[in-house]
Amino acid sequence: MRSSRHLVLVALAAVALAVGVVQGTAGAGESGGAGDTTSGTSQADLVAAGEQLFLTSCISCHGVDGVGTPNGPPLTAAGEANADFMLRTGRMPMASSDVQPPDKPVAYTDTEIRQLVAYVGSLGDGPPIPQLDLDAADVTNGGQLFRANCAPCHNASGIGGALSYGRHAPSLQETGLEQVAEAMRVGPGQMPRFGPDVLTDQEVNDIVAYVDYLQNPDDPGGLNLGYTGPVAEGFVALVIGLGALMLVIRWITRERRAAGAREGAPDA
Incomplete structure (x- = not known):
């Protein structure tokens, strides 16, 4: 009896294993075929x-x-x-x-x-x-390339600028990074076309990484003033500095007048 039961169990296990292998093979074949069809069509x-x-x-x-x-x-x-x-x-x-x-x-x-x-x-x-890989990009090199090739039209901070015949170079502050790379390769409008013989794929990648930095810059000073450059920053510093200086001068003058009034007052 034990021997018969043992044989039955072994037979059932063998059948189950065979069925599983057949189904697995068929499933893999169907999956592979479907994948090929999808990728092919x-x-x-x-x-x-x-x-x-x-x-x-x-x-x-x-x-x-x-x-x-x-x-x-x-x-x-x-x-x-x-x-x-x-x-x-x-x-x-x-x-x-x-x-x-x-x-x-x-x-x-x-x-x-x-x-x-x-x-x-x-x-x-x-x-x-273009296929981008910002993790492999050199932002410093991208900045140098941007200033040499892009800043004359798009401004050093990427905010855009005026061109001839009433046209303009658009701001890059909200442009998708993939579209920045595409624009370099196709040269839309008056923009020159930067083909692989002018800018390599790695250089395009570097420039895009720098544009990403321009879109998300570090602001250690707090207020960015619209990233309009040193002229605006100098003007704001001048106005604030002169205002603070005038307040100090006014305070000193008032204190001196008060001190003079106290010295000239008759003793009781």
């Missing part, structure tokens, strides 16, 4: 959905297959970075081609932007979206 799905959005929202200006029209430039060499920058900063859709497109609220959801970006990227070669 996800980009295609994004492109297909982006094409439908393009046909309803963009074709009137940029033409069929993004070849361009008199109302809008071609997108066949725009690349994903250009499309992502324009859409995430609200510059597209553009209200008028006669004025510099301003930053405005984003018109599309994040999913729609990814779809449009994928479609524009499929139209031809163009700069991809």
Whole structure:
């Protein structure tokens, strides 16, 4: 009896083990197949959905297959970075081609932007979206590069500035860091294009890290005065210093008058 029970238990354990192995293998195969299908079609799905959005929202200006029209430039060499920058900063859709497109609220959801970006990227070669790694960035080098290449237009503190023909360099204080990197690669508007032959990926990373510092600076003095520079700081220091000096002079004068009055008063 014991031997029979022992054999039955061993047989059941073997069957259970075999079933588990088969199910595990099948599950792994299905999972692997599903993963491959998703990775293989996800980009295609994004492109297909982006094409439908393009046909309803963009074709009137940029033409069929993004070849361009008199109302809008071609997108066949725009690349994903250009499309992502324009859409995430609200510059597209553009209200008028006669004025510099301003930053405005984003018109599309994040999913729609990814779809449009994928479609524009499929139209031809163009700069991809830069990959940032701020942990590996050199902020000091980024500051030097920023002052040499960006500060003449965007100001040393990144608050923007006036350009010729009524245009302006926008402030970078609230611009997304990824969009800062994209702008360097695509050169929107009057901004020069800094390709890999001008700025390496590491240098772009360094500049973005410095812009991040400008957006979140240390204020050891407390009041930042809008980061407008030494002129404003000197003016405030002068006004406060002169005001304090006038109060001290007034106090000394009053004390001297009071002392003189006490000395000149007749004794009782």
